[in-house]
Amino acid sequence: xxxxxxxxxxxxxxxxxxxxxxxxxxxxxxxxxxxxxxxxxxxxxxxxxxxxxxxxxxxxxxxxxxxxxxxx
Numbered sequence: 001x002x003x004x005x006x007x008x009x010x011x012x013x014x015x016x017x018x019x020x021x022x023x024x025x026x027x028x029x030x031x032x033x034x035x036x037x038x039x040x041x042x043x044x045x046x047x048x049x050x051x052x053x054x055x056x057x058x059x060x061x062x063x064x065x066x067x068x069x070x071x072x
Contacts, residue, residue, distance in 0.1 A: 021057035
């Protein structure tokens with residue numbers, strides 16, 4: 001296996017890994033808003049959550065979507 005092939009394999013492995021989920025507090029810190037604001041976004045349907053184990057979490061793709069929307 002060449003170095004180039006090895007690098008491609010490592011990159012593919014990294015992109016195949018599930019990304020960690022954000023907490024509501026983490027999202028509040030990213031956007032520099034209060035925890036309560038994040039709760040309002042969720043209640044209004046502006047931010048979707050998942051509940052693994054019953055705890056509210058936000059997927060990285062959802063955070064990226066919100067960032068992209070805020071830029072436009």
